[in-house]
Amino acid sequence: MAGSTDRDDPDRDALVEQVLDLVEAVPPGRVTTYGLLADAVGFGGPRWVGRVLATSGAAVPWWRVVRADGSLPPSHRRSAVAHYLEERTPVRTDASGAVQRVDLPAACWLPPR
DNA sequence: GGGTTGACCAATG
């Protein structure tokens, strides 16, 4: 019984809001990683966090979320770089001045447990 | 019901 509406699970939606809330909580000039957010919510995995931002992250500063090695989001790295320069986020530049990745050890922000 | 994809991570060479 209980025809559960699997696509209307409140728990899942709560986790999504939790992730979005953490992303919004990232201060300017700082960045976090998908794995950190996944660990902060203690659910799903880094891949699931990426999917959340891809589907419902349009309302949050997704550019402050990068990969574990500091690489930029493969889909919008060019746009993200513009935001990093705007927020003065420490980034690593190439010999030609092209931003390759974020200086993670200097900008790594740990989400509140 | 099952295979593929994806804004991923860690380890290895």
Place this chain on the structure above:
DNA sequence: TCATTGGCCAACC
């Protein structure tokens, strides 16, 4: 530093 491999979890067709 880069490329490859295996594993992880959820959504899509």
